[in-house]
Amino acid sequence: MGKFSHIRAFLGVVEHGSFAEAARQAGLSRSQVNKAVIALEEELGVQLLVRTTRKVSPTSSGEAFYTHAARILADLEVAERAVREDTEEPRGTLRLNAPMSFGALHLGPALADFMKAYPDLKVELSLNDRFVDVVEEGYDATLRIAELREDSALIEHPITLVRRYLVASPGFIKSHGPIERAEQLKSLPCLHYGALGRGHVWRLLDDGKAITVDVNGVMSANNGEVLTEAAKAGLGIAMLPTFIVGPAMQSGALVRVLPNLVPPDIHLTILYPPNRHLTPKIKYLIEFLYKRFGERPYWDLIE
Amino acid sequence: MGKFSHIRAFLGVVEHGSFAEAARQAGLSRSQVNKAVIALEEELGVQLLVRTTRKVSPTSSGEAFYTHAARILADLEVAERAVREDTEEPRGTLRLNAPMSFGALHLGPALADFMKAYPDLKVELSLNDRFVDVVEEGYDATLRIAELREDSALIEHPITLVRRYLVASPGFIKSHGPIERAEQLKSLPCLHYGALGRGHVWRLLDDGKAITVDVNGVMSANNGEVLTEAAKAGLGIAMLPTFIVGPAMQSGALVRVLPNLVPPDIHLTILYPPNRHLTPKIKYLIEFLYKRFGERPYWDLIE
DNA sequence: ACATACTGTCGCCAAAATGGATACAATAAA
DNA sequence: TTTATTGTATCCATTTTGGCGACAGTATGT
Numbered sequence: 001m002g003k004f005s006h007i008r009a010f011l012g013v014v015e016h017g018s019f020a021e022a023a024r025q026a027g028l029s030r031s032q033v034n035k036a037v038i039a040l041e042e043e044l045g046v047q048l049l050v051r052t053t054r055k056v057s058p059t060s061s062g063e064a065f066y067t068h069a070a071r072i073l074a075d076l077e078v079a080e081r082a083v084r085e086d087t088e089e090p091r092g093t094l095r096l097n098a099p100m101s102f103g104a105l106h107l108g109p110a111l112a113d114f115m116k117a118y119p120d121l122k123v124e125l126s127l128n129d130r131f132v133d134v135v136e137e138g139y140d141a142t143l144r145i146a147e148l149r150e151d152s153a154l155i156e157h158p159i160t161l162v163r164r165y166l167v168a169s170p171g172f173i174k175s176h177g178p179i180e181r182a183e184q185l186k187s188l189p190c191l192h193y194g195a196l197g198r199g200h201v202w203r204l205l206d207d208g209k210a211i212t213v214d215v216n217g218v219m220s221a222n223n224g225e226v227l228t229e230a231a232k233a234g235l236g237i238a239m240l241p242t243f244i245v246g247p248a249m250q251s252g253a254l255v256r257v258l259p260n261l262v263p264p265d266i267h268l269t270i271l272y273p274p275n276r277h278l279t280p281k282i283k284y285l286i287e288f289l290y291k292r293f294g295e296r297p298y299w300d301l302i303e
Numbered sequence: 304m305g306k307f308s309h310i311r312a313f314l315g316v317v318e319h320g321s322f323a324e325a326a327r328q329a330g331l332s333r334s335q336v337n338k339a340v341i342a343l344e345e346e347l348g349v350q351l352l353v354r355t356t357r358k359v360s361p362t363s364s365g366e367a368f369y370t371h372a373a374r375i376l377a378d379l380e381v382a383e384r385a386v387r388e389d390t391e392e393p394r395g396t397l398r399l400n401a402p403m404s405f406g407a408l409h410l411g412p413a414l415a416d417f418m419k420a421y422p423d424l425k426v427e428l429s430l431n432d433r434f435v436d437v438v439e440e441g442y443d444a445t446l447r448i449a450e451l452r453e454d455s456a457l458i459e460h461p462i463t464l465v466r467r468y469l470v471a472s473p474g475f476i477k478s479h480g481p482i483e484r485a486e487q488l489k490s491l492p493c494l495h496y497g498a499l500g501r502g503h504v505w506r507l508l509d510d511g512k513a514i515t516v517d518v519n520g521v522m523s524a525n526n527g528e529v530l531t532e533a534a535k536a537g538l539g540i541a542m543l544p545t546f547i548v549g550p551a552m553q554s555g556a557l558v559r560v561l562p563n564l565v566p567p568d569i570h571l572t573i574l575y576p577p578n579r580h581l582t583p584k585i586k587y588l589i590e591f592l593y594k595r596f597g598e599r600p601y602w603d604l605i606e
Numbered sequence: 607a608c609a610t611a612c613t614g615t616c617g618c619c620a621a622a623a624t625g626g627a628t629a630c631a632a633t634a635a636a
Numbered sequence: 637t638t639t640a641t642t643g644t645a646t647c648c649a650t651t652t653t654g655g656c657g658a659c660a661g662t663a664t665g666t
Contacts, residue, residue, distance in 0.1 A: 001305060001652095001653075001654095002304065002305015002306050002307050002308065003305060003307040003308075004305065004306045004307045005305065005306070018613080018614095019613080019614060019615090020612075020613065020614080028654090029654065029655055029656090030613090030614075030615085030655095031615085031616090031654065031655065031656085032653090032654060032655085034614065034615065034616090035653090035654085038615090044383060044386055044387050045387060046386055046387060046582070047582065048386075050437075050576040051613090051614060051615090052576070052613090052614085052661085052662085054612085054613060054614090054661080054662050054663060055436075055613095056613095056614085057440075057441050058441065059441075059443065059582075060395055060396040060397070060398055060441070060443060061386045061395055061582070063441070064385060064386055064395065064396075065382060065383075065385075065386045068378070068379075068381070068382030068385065068386075069379075069382060071378075072375055072378050072379050072382060075371070075374075075375050075378070076371075076372075076375050078371070079368060079371030079372060079375060080347060080368075082367060082368075082371065083347055083349055083351075083364045083367055083368045083371075084347050084348060084349060092363055092364055092367065093363040093367070094363070095363050133358075134353075137360075138353075138360050138361065138362070138363070138366070140362060140363055273353040273355070279349065279350065279362075279364070304623090304624075304625090321642080321643095322642075322643060322644090323641075323642060323643080331625090332625065332626060332627090333642085333643075333644085334625065334626070334627085334644085334645090335624085335625060335626085337643065337644060337645095338624085338625085338644095341644090354642090354643060354644090355632080355633085355642095355643085357632080357633050357634060357641085357642060357643090358633095358642095359642095359643085
């Protein structure tokens with residue numbers, strides 16, 4: 001039956017001063033309550049209750065134990081209630097991980113609204129672009145922007161398509177003449193997203209045909225906004241997602257080049273561990289993110 | 304298995320970061336630990352641990368629950384240790400009830416020594432002469448002075464024989480002449496122990512033959528010391544136990560009268576509820592009382 | 607005084623839960 | 637690669653459980 005049930009039964013008997021009444025209140029049989037108390041006494045090696053056929057009262061040991069045990073069971077209930085998800089509302093703490101740029105530009109404001117909608121929810125957001133082990137570092141979920149993979153042990157839920165364009169500043173185009181062929185990327189200065197030593201290779205679809213171009217990378221950074229500023233300054237051609245360069249394109253500070261060259265589709269996805277019970281907080285987060293970013297994200301106004 | 308074991312298993316897994324290691328430490332099988340955690344999660348309706356085949360780490364809910372649960376289990380152990388009688392030494396609180404006179408004259412000093420011998424023991428002594436329900440009022444034991452009865456649901460353990468004598472002051476005897484026959488009790492002033500309206504009847508053994516004498520009760524009290532003082536003052540004949548009148552008889556302030564009339568034997572007995580486990584504190588108390596008062600109590604120096 | 611209802615406890619037995627072994631896919635280490 | 641170890645799932649014999657009925661003792665009501 002378990003020690004906690006035994007203790008609970010014991011508390012009931014003390015409070016009602018009767019085995020039978022305690023059993024009735026708890027919805028148990030008299031046998032059960034009786035056995036529970038006996039088991040508890042056996043385990044402690046102490047008589048907790050003195051019973052004659054008609055009266056039950058705790059021994060001094062019983063009283064001492066009652067005081068402690070009552071508080072402990074109350075604490076246990078508090079602990080359970082704090083954790084239990086009997087409501088469908090998201091609650092507790094949501095620990096989230098996301099890439100730098102997207103997190104700073106879009107996810108931050110979005111989460112502010114999400115939290116407003118669910119006041120019982122706390123959010124711990126940590127932004128970084130390195131690989132994150134969702135399991136080991138104890139995140140509830142991670143947002144990543146990458147091509148879809150299937151190898152992961154995690155569940156992968158796509159939120160939206162992330163469009164990427166080749167862009168440059170009007171001034172850059174003016175000074176370098178018309179850009180029409182993919183081979184020009186090998187000579188024209190390019191602004192490359194990525195780590196340092198990895199080589200500057202762009203994978204593109206030339207009218208649907210996959211090609212790789214070893215571009216003339218004059219600058220690289222692992223931060224899209226830095227590259228955007230560099231492109232705006234006319235330093236070269238950059239391949240950047242619309243959620244970063246969207247505003248610059250709308251204002252005309254950057255324009256598309258080589259529109260027939262399209263980077264492969266990548267997706268904003270949310271990764272979370274396969275759970276027996278999908279927590280409401282993740283369920284609601286996915287729903288929320290989809291509503292905000294899905295289908296036609298607000299930063300994708302041009303086409 | 305019970306919720307308690309489930310929680311313990313869960314704590315083990317969190318602490319060791321592994322189901323298998325937790326199982327080894329706790330001396331359980333992997334199945335068992337696994338089932339325990341699953342059951343706990345099921346009951347709470349929350350995923351507590353995220354596991355891939357090689358890594359285990361708590362979810363945010365799991366961490367929250369861990370914190371609470373660890374403290375709760377620790378508290379429970381404290382509570383158990385406080386109550387458990389794993390030592391044979393008496394400990395805890397001994398709640399004792401005893402008659403007024405005996406308690407004040409002899410039991411008090413005795414208990415002082417008893418407590419000195421067992422420093423872990425607290426004593427709550429309450430003295431009164433009314434009937435006490437050991438069970439209902441929560442006493443661990445009661446001392447009574449009475450004829451042995453068998454009707455009680457309590458265990459009755461005799462400590463020692465309580466001798467009672469008919470006594471009077473030398474002055475009283477001198478002024479009333481020799482006292483030799485039981486019938487004289489009907490005319491001579493007698494000091495009666497007992498409640499008010501009960502009538503003044505003494506039950507005596509006249510050379511082994513039971514007789515009852517309706518004595519000439521000029522004074523009654525429900526307190527032996529008061530009667531002793533009255534007898535010393537020469538107010539009459541009293542039937543009193545030696546543990547009260549012993550000193551007065553030794554000093555000669557009181558002397559026996561009618562030595563062939565003997566009150567029926569009464570006993571100092573200790574009563575306690577029938578317990579599955581006889582607590583050491585009661586066991587030791589009985590032993591102690593017997594050593595101090597048994598066989599030949601120190602107040603019985605005369606014969 | 608008597609009957610009645612209710613108490614705590616015990617024994618019994620069908621039903622349910624448990625725990626161990628085994629198997630298996632996934633993963634880390636060698 | 638191979639090997640060892642992890643978490644989990646499935647069986648199944650064994651144990652445990654919980655409810656029923658009975659019992660002696662005791663309040664309560666008449």
